[in-house]
Every structure is written in structure tokens, then in C-alpha cells.
Amino acid sequence: MTNESRKHICPYCGEIFDTTDGLKVHVFKVHRGRGLPMAEGWIRLTINKSEYNLKVEPDWTLYYLIHDVLGLTGSKQFCDRGTCGSCTMIVDGKPVLSCMMLAIECDGKTVETVEGIAAEAHPLIESYVNHHAMQCGYCTPGFVVTSKALLDRVVDPTDDEIIEALAGNICRCGTYPQHIIAVKEAAAKLRAKGSAGKEGK
Amino acid sequence: MKNFKHFNAYSMDEAVSLLRHYGDRACIIAGGTDVLGKMKDAILPTYPEAVINIKTIPDLNYITESGGMLNIGALTTLSEIGDSEIVMSRYPALAQAARRVASPQIRNMGSIAGNICQDVRCWYYRNRNNRFSCLRKGGGRCYAINGDNRYHSIFGGSVSGGCFAVHPSDTAPALIALAAKVKTSSRVIGAQDFFEVKPIKTTVLGTDEIVTEIQVPEPLPGSSSTFLKFALRQSIDFPIVNCAAMITMKNGKVEDARICLNAVHVVPYRATESEKVIVGNSLSEAVAEEAGRAAVAQARPLEHNKYMVAVARTLVKRAILACGGV
Numbered sequence: 001m002t003n004e005s006r007k008h009i010c011p012y013c014g015e016i017f018d019t020t021d022g023l024k025v026h027v028f029k030v031h032r033g034r035g036l037p038m039a040e041g042w043i044r045l046t047i048n049k050s051e052y053n054l055k056v057e058p059d060w061t062l063y064y065l066i067h068d069v070l071g072l073t074g075s076k077q078f079c080d081r082g083t084c085g086s087c088t089m090i091v092d093g094k095p096v097l098s099c100m101m102l103a104i105e106c107d108g109k110t111v112e113t114v115e116g117i118a119a120e121a122h123p124l125i126e127s128y129v130n131h132h133a134m135q136c137g138y139c140t141p142g143f144v145v146t147s148k149a150l151l152d153r154v155v156d157p158t159d160d161e162i163i164e165a166l167a168g169n170i171c172r173c174g175t176y177p178q179h180i181i182a183v184k185e186a187a188a189k190l191r192a193k194g195s196a197g198k199e200g201k
Numbered sequence: 202m203k204n205f206k207h208f209n210a211y212s213m214d215e216a217v218s219l220l221r222h223y224g225d226r227a228c229i230i231a232g233g234t235d236v237l238g239k240m241k242d243a244i245l246p247t248y249p250e251a252v253i254n255i256k257t258i259p260d261l262n263y264i265t266e267s268g269g270m271l272n273i274g275a276l277t278t279l280s281e282i283g284d285s286e287i288v289m290s291r292y293p294a295l296a297q298a299a300r301r302v303a304s305p306q307i308r309n310m311g312s313i314a315g316n317i318c319q320d321v322r323c324w325y326y327r328n329r330n331n332r333f334s335c336l337r338k339g340g341g342r343c344y345a346i347n348g349d350n351r352y353h354s355i356f357g358g359s360v361s362g363g364c365f366a367v368h369p370s371d372t373a374p375a376l377i378a379l380a381a382k383v384k385t386s387s388r389v390i391g392a393q394d395f396f397e398v399k400p401i402k403t404t405v406l407g408t409d410e411i412v413t414e415i416q417v418p419e420p421l422p423g424s425s426s427t428f429l430k431f432a433l434r435q436s437i438d439f440p441i442v443n444c445a446a447m448i449t450m451k452n453g454k455v456e457d458a459r460i461c462l463n464a465v466h467v468v469p470y471r472a473t474e475s476e477k478v479i480v481g482n483s484l485s486e487a488v489a490e491e492a493g494r495a496a497v498a499q500a501r502p503l504e505h506n507k508y509m510v511a512v513a514r515t516l517v518k519r520a521i522l523a524c525g526g527v
Contacts, residue, residue, distance in 0.1 A: 014211030058207035167436035168304025
């Protein structure tokens with residue numbers, strides 16, 4: 001690639017343009033209002049509604065960054081191979097395994113951890129406590145995060161939907177039946193809150 | 202994990218040129234659920250020097266149907282395929298297969314291309330720190346032949362060498378049954394010819410080749426497809442045996458059949474013998490039973506995996522019956 005053609009590569013998406021004006025129009029149209037891309041090794045991350053600019057190493061997983069570097073120790077590491085679900089975080093609205101994600105690839109993403117769910121006083125936390133959906137409690141943050149993602153998507157989940165959604169979380173204490181009760185109660189509370197909010201308006 | 206260089210590729214050309222530069226010393230990462238596990242356990246004698254992220258390439262995540270063909274972008278996640286209206290209604294085997302892969306979280310991360318390109322799960326091959334330098338890694342012998350081979354091939358080892366590790370993909374048999382094609386950065390390969398056994402390789406992809414698209418031809422009128430999986434657990438588990446079938450009926454008789462088993466051989470195993478049994482017949486319990494027996498007639502199980510023959514036979518029978526709606 002010659003230096004001349006390098007001039008017209010969009011720094012955001014890599015699209016190539018013949019002229020500077022073409023690039024200008026494209027940037028204004030498509031990437032308006034966005035900051036310039038970060039320097040190598042830096043990522044921009046929104047964690048629980050706060051924005052971070054972080055310097056990360058290529059071999060850091062998202063879990064390592066959030067748990068070990070930033071000190072949000074709610075999510076837990078158990079298998080570190082993507083088979084247990086206790087490190088689950090919500091990334092861009094979907095529950096994913098933070099131990100199997102490279103932090104350097106999460107630039108621009110929005111992450112929600114169990115701390116964020118607790119901070120917004122989500123009814124799941126209370127119903128998990130009320131129904132004691134835990135024994136040793138190590139897997140519980142993963143379950144709570146996965147359930148939160150389900151409740152964001154489904155207002156009134158059935159038993160089967162809850163079982164399907166929580167299929168990726170393992171609890172060696174065997175508290176599975178309690179999770180269904182707890183999630184259903186939290187869903188009912190959320191619905192009550194939602195309809196009360198509408199009437200208030 | 203050891204440190205490595207990390208590249209975000211912004212176009213397919215960029216990814217290919219990085220692969221050309223690094224050759225075998227680089228690996229592609231999309232969902233990462235397979236490749237990061239391999240790197241964390243350091244199962245291979247060599248460690249990748251560079252990791253090339255292709256998630257940053259735009260427009261590789263789509264499901265469209267046009268011109269008698271379903272096109273699925275390489276980066277489309279398994280949950281997007283499993284939840285897609287088009288795939289569920291017209292290509293049920295693929296949707297069912299995508300929904301049975303691992304766990305919901307992994308389906309949110311893993312891509313369809315990664316699922317067919319994943320590495321084998323043989324526990325000798327996957328043992329930490331390259332403890333067993335087996336045939337598949339260019340070593341001297343297959344440890345599964347005399348070792349614990351309860352999850353290994355029942356149709357013999359690979360021709361070149363004798364590796365008995367089975368191919369673990371769920372979507373691969375579905376794609377083969379649906380007569381899909383795999384489009385790469387340089388060619389189009391039939392799904393059935395896509396798999397190959399070589400040291401540290403499960404596909405025919407060259408070192409500078411990347412899967413870009415999956416193409417599934419439109420189902421013929423009167424055809425139906427299904428996918429069945431037998432695993433020890435309902436979720437987060439690899440198949441003991443899985444089976445996908447597409448059967449086209451005409452005037453009450455089977456006109457065409459494609460049946461593919463996986464996790465029973467070193468590559469997905471097309472059950473051509475059972476296809477021969479059912480083509481031209483009307484579907485009944487007896488015919489399906491016969492087809493199931495034909496599928497495993499050539500089976501040569503090892504010491505600990507004889508049970509897989511019965512599982513494979515039953516899955517073929519059930520898949521045929523499910524397709525025929527009997």
C-alpha cells in the first residue's frame with residue numbers, strides 16, 4: 001500500500017476512499033460524534049454505566065481486567081475454560097463468559113456486572129436471598145447476571161425459558177429448583193413495578 | 202496465557218495478509234471459545250505468536266435468503282442462527298443443531314464458522330502442556346488406541362496416521378445433511394469435503410484461508426430435515442453421537458435422503474448405506490430400523506466405545522422417523 005492511498009483510510013472502520021473529501025463526507029455521515037480510535041492497547045469500556053479508558057495487554061481476558069485489575073470482585077472464576085458460567089457478564093445486552101473473551105477485543109462495548117445489578121437494586125438480588133438460591137454461593141453472581149439478562153428480554157418467563165436460559169450455569173451444590181422460584185418472583189416484582197410506573201405517569 | 206501479538210483486522214484482505222505473513226505461527230480468533238481454551242491449556246507444541254481478531258471485519262454477520270440460497274455470514278453467532286425465523290422454519294436441522302451447541306453464553310459468543318473449524322476434544326490431544334505428543338500433533342502414536350477410548354471413533358482412524366479423535370461439531374452434520382457449501386476467502390468448498398485430518402488441523406483450509414460465508418441451498422419441495430443429539434448432559438456438553446437428516450418425499454416415497462452422523466468418526470460421517478436403504482421406500486418403523494442397522498454395519502468400535510454403535514444406530518432411526526413425521 002502506498003503512502004498516498006493510506007491517507008484516505010477511515011480511521012474508524014477502515015473503509016478506503018479515493019479522495020480526502022470522500023473520506024470527510026463519510027466520517028461526518030457515519031461516525032459523527034464519536035471520539036477518535038484509541039491508541040494501540042487502549043480500549044474504551046463502559047462498565048456499570050461508568051466509562052473507562054484502559055490500557056490492556058493482549059493476553060488479558062475481560063474477567064482478569066474487571067476482577068483482578070479493576071477490583072470488581074463480584075464475578076467469580078471457576079473453570080476458566082467456558083464451561084461453568086460463574087464469570088458471566090452482560091456485554092452489549094447479551095450474557096457471555098468473560099473468561100473466554102479477550103479484553104483487548106472489547107473496545108467500545110458496554111459491560112454489566114453483578115455489582116451494577118446490585119447497585120440498581122434489582123429485585124433479583126432480594127428474591128435470590130429470600131429463596132436462598134445458593135448454598136456455598138460461589139456460582140450465584142453468575143446465575144444472577146444470567147437471570148438479569150433473561151428478565152431484560154422476557155417479561156414473564158416460563159419455567160422452561162428459565163431452565164433454558166440458565167443452562168450454561170453450573171451449581172455444584174444443586175440449588176437449581178430455587179433459581180426458578182427466585183427468577184419468577186423477581187419477574188413478578190418487576191412487572192408490578194413497571195405497571196405502577198406507567199399508572200404514575 | 203502467554204503473551205502474543207494481537208491484531209484487529211478491518212478487512213478480509215488484511216486478515217489474509219497477516220496470515221500470509223505469520224503462516225502457522227498465527228491463529229484466527231472470532232468467538233474465541235475454542236481457541237482461548239487451547240491457548241490457556243497450551244495443548245500444542247507451539248504457541249501462537251499472533252492472534253488475528255476478525256470480529257472487527259464489518260458485514261460478516263448476516264442471515265439472508267436470496268436466489269434459492271441461504272447465506273450466513275461467518276461471524277453470525279450460533280444463538281442468532283438458532284433464533285432466526287428463516288432458519289427455524291425452512292432449515293430446521295441447522296436451527297436445532299445451533300440451539301444444542303454448548304451453553305447459551307457460548308452460543309452468544311461462538312460463530313458458525315468457528316463451530317465447523319473447531320479442534321477435536323480428544324482428552325489425550327487436549328491434555329495440558331502438550332503432555333501427550335500424539336499423532337495429531339505430529340508425534341509418534343495415538344494414545345487412545347490402547348488408552349481410554351470411550352469417546353473415540355467407531356469407524357476406524359484417519360487414513361493418514363491413525364488418529365481416532367472424533368470431530369465434535371454439532372452444526373457440521375446439519376450443514377452436510379442440508380448440502381451446504383463453505384465459502385472461504387479464496388474458494389467455495391462443499392461442506393462434506395471441508396473436513397480433513399492432518400496434524401493440528403481439522404479442515405482443508407490453507408494457512409492463509411478464512412471462512413467467510415456458509416451457503417445452504419433452498420430445501421426442495423416435500424423435504425424436511427431434523428437434528429438429534431445424544432450427550433451425557435442436556436447442556437454444556439459435546440455430543441457422544443449426533444445425527445442430522447434431510448429427506449425429500451415424493452408421492453409417499455423417499456426420493457432423496459442425506460443423513461450425516463458426527464462424533465463417531467474423525468470427520469463427519471455420511472451414512473450413505475442408510476440413505477440407499479430408504480431411497481425409493483416409504484417411511485416406516487421397519488425401514489428406519491433397517492437404515493439404522495445399515496449405518497453402523499461398517500462400524501469397528503474400539504475397546505471402550507461399543508455403546509456408541511447402538512447410540513448411532515438408534516439416532517439414525519429416530520432422525521429418519523422424525524423427518525418422515527411417522
